Amino acid sequence: xxxxxxxxxxxxxxxxxxxxxxxxxxxxxxxxxxxxxxxxxxxxxxxxxxxxxxxxxxxxxxxxxxxxxxxxxxxxxxxxxxxxxxxxxxxxxxxxxxxxxxxxxxxxxxxxxxxxxxxxxxxxxxxxxxxxxxxxxxxxxxxxxxxxxxxxxxxxxxxxxxxxxxxxxxxxxxxxxxxxxxxxxxxxxxxxxxx
Amino acid sequence: xxxxxxxxxxxxxxxxxxxxxxxxxxxxxxxxxxxxxxxxxxxxxxxxxxxxxxxxxxxxxxxxxxxxxxxxxxxxxxxxxxxxxxxxxxxxxxxxxxxxxxxxxxxxxxxxxxxxxxxxxxxxxxxxxxxxxxxxxxxxxxxxxxxxxxxxxxxxxxxxxxxxxxxxxxxxxxxxxxxxxxxxxxxxxxxxxxxxxxxxxxxxxxxxxxxxxxxxxxxxxxxxxxxxxxxxxxxxxxxxxxxxxxxxxxxxxxxxxxxxxxxxxxxxxxxxxxxxxxxxxxxxxxxxxxxxxxxxxxxxxxxxx
Numbered sequence: 001x002x003x004x005x006x007x008x009x010x011x012x013x014x015x016x017x018x019x020x021x022x023x024x025x026x027x028x029x030x031x032x033x034x035x036x037x038x039x040x041x042x043x044x045x046x047x048x049x050x051x052x053x054x055x056x057x058x059x060x061x062x063x064x065x066x067x068x069x070x071x072x073x074x075x076x077x078x079x080x081x082x083x084x085x086x087x088x089x090x091x092x093x094x095x096x097x098x099x100x101x102x103x104x105x106x107x108x109x110x111x112x113x114x115x116x117x118x119x120x121x122x123x124x125x126x127x128x129x130x131x132x133x134x135x136x137x138x139x140x141x142x143x144x145x146x147x148x149x150x151x152x153x154x155x156x157x158x159x160x161x162x163x164x165x166x167x168x169x170x171x172x173x174x175x176x177x178x179x180x181x182x183x184x185x186x187x188x189x190x191x192x193x194x195x
Numbered sequence: 196x197x198x199x200x201x202x203x204x205x206x207x208x209x210x211x212x213x214x215x216x217x218x219x220x221x222x223x224x225x226x227x228x229x230x231x232x233x234x235x236x237x238x239x240x241x242x243x244x245x246x247x248x249x250x251x252x253x254x255x256x257x258x259x260x261x262x263x264x265x266x267x268x269x270x271x272x273x274x275x276x277x278x279x280x281x282x283x284x285x286x287x288x289x290x291x292x293x294x295x296x297x298x299x300x301x302x303x304x305x306x307x308x309x310x311x312x313x314x315x316x317x318x319x320x321x322x323x324x325x326x327x328x329x330x331x332x333x334x335x336x337x338x339x340x341x342x343x344x345x346x347x348x349x350x351x352x353x354x355x356x357x358x359x360x361x362x363x364x365x366x367x368x369x370x371x372x373x374x375x376x377x378x379x380x381x382x383x384x385x386x387x388x389x390x391x392x393x394x395x396x397x398x399x400x401x402x403x404x405x406x407x408x409x410x411x412x413x414x415x416x417x418x419x420x421x422x423x424x425x426x427x428x429x430x431x432x433x434x435x436x437x438x439x440x441x442x443x444x445x446x447x448x449x450x451x452x453x454x455x456x457x458x459x460x461x462x463x464x465x466x467x468x469x470x471x472x473x474x475x476x477x478x479x480x481x482x483x484x485x486x487x488x489x490x491x492x493x494x495x496x497x498x499x500x
Binding site: 075077094113130132136173176186 | 205207213235237241243244245250255303346347351352384389391393396398401402431472495499
């Protein structure tokens with residue numbers, strides 16, 4: 001990766017915040033690239049996982065937080081398992097996902113992935129468990145024209161097999177789950193707007 | 196033997212992976228294990244919480260761990276490795292970091308002392324392999340299978356602490372005990388795309404296509420899995436996966452749960468193990484085992500083809 005640096009582009013406060021959440025210095029990484037070599041979705045990334053760690057090392061906040069890479073990451077932990085320096089690149093990706101939400105810079109190209117996570121979580125917040133049919137409806141209705149026709153056939157074939165069930169399973173103490181969601185809500189840290 | 200049980204959303208009632216729940220219940224019952232579901236458990240947050248908010252996923256899982264602890268269980272069986280991984284990771288993190296524990300306890304309004312050990316079905320059966328060997332009523336004929344562990348059975352290694360992260364062998368050994376013939380192959384721990392099944396089904400098709408092609412190359416007649424996400428992705432998207440891999444025809448590779456194979460070796464029928472609700476027709480596999488195929492399921496599969 002070729003980067004041109006100037007002093008104004010380096011955000012060391014941000015870099016230190018990533019390192020604080022990570023629990024160690026990003027300089028631990030010596031850019032061997034083993035993480036990206038084993039990453040099953042590296043083919044989808046402009047900045048594969050070692051390059052994302054590099055962006056942290058260089059304090060390039062904007063590029064890192066606006067990237068698609070952390071959203072197409074499948075969290076399979078292959079990179080962290082193979083890292084010879086225990087940098088835990090999978091955790092770096094998770095931290096970048098959290099921060100992109102806090103800064104309002106979730107990559108617009110991967111809004112499907114983000115919406116699906118949010119639909120999933122709103123189902124958990126509401127029932128304490130996942131209600132698959134509700135989750136699918138909620139996700140599709142956010143963009144009905146684009147998402148509506150997708151997987152129709154798969155859905156029909158599932159229904160013939162009695163999947164998924166029609167009714168939600170609600171736990172008794174849903175209030176406790178709702179309070180967990182409130183107490184762990186991410187702080188919106190700035191007035192940045194998404195692209 | 197009584198065992199704390201965290202079924203998770205995928206296995207519960209009529210979710211997508213209802214086969215896994217049905218087969219696990221039936222197989223463990225005939226093994227003599229009593230599954231005792233912990234009360235009022237909540238979703239582990241799966242990939243959505245883990246992907247977007249670490250404090251949330253930790254608090255959700257500490258609540259479940261605290262419930263299991265209060266109910267008096269040490270071992271907590273979580274047959275879905277995604278649930279097991281989230282439980283193990285939360286367990287590991289709160290033991291290492293008192294601040295994380297305090298925060299999670301406060302959010303979950305529960306006290307957790309760290310006495311629970313969440314385990315996957317592979318781990319449980321592997322630890323009980325002598326019991327399995329004693330209890331099985333027949334050896335399955337030596338069908339060639341590829342054992343697919345998926346990414347999360349052994350990772351992250353400091354949290355799961357079980358088997359090898361690159362070349363795991365426990366599922367292969369269990370299949371061997373059941374009489375199956377596990378093959379050497381390349382994609383034991385490659386990711387199937389897990390939670391992207393709706394939002395980025397193209398990624399799932401690409402990744403499962405690689406796995407299915409590798410299994411085919413190894414000469415497998417079926418793939419054995421122990422994860423509802425792996426099963427859903429491998430079983431439901433074989434057409435798209437074949438198209439993505441540039442193959443003319445569908446893989447038609449039966450994807451069998453470990454719990455189903457175990458149940459068959461314990462003498463249960465294919466109906467009791469819900470082998471008829473798969474997308475890919477399993478009747479050839481069942482017939483090779485000497486069982487009666489399910490005509491309704493086979494007809495449905497033929498019609499959809």
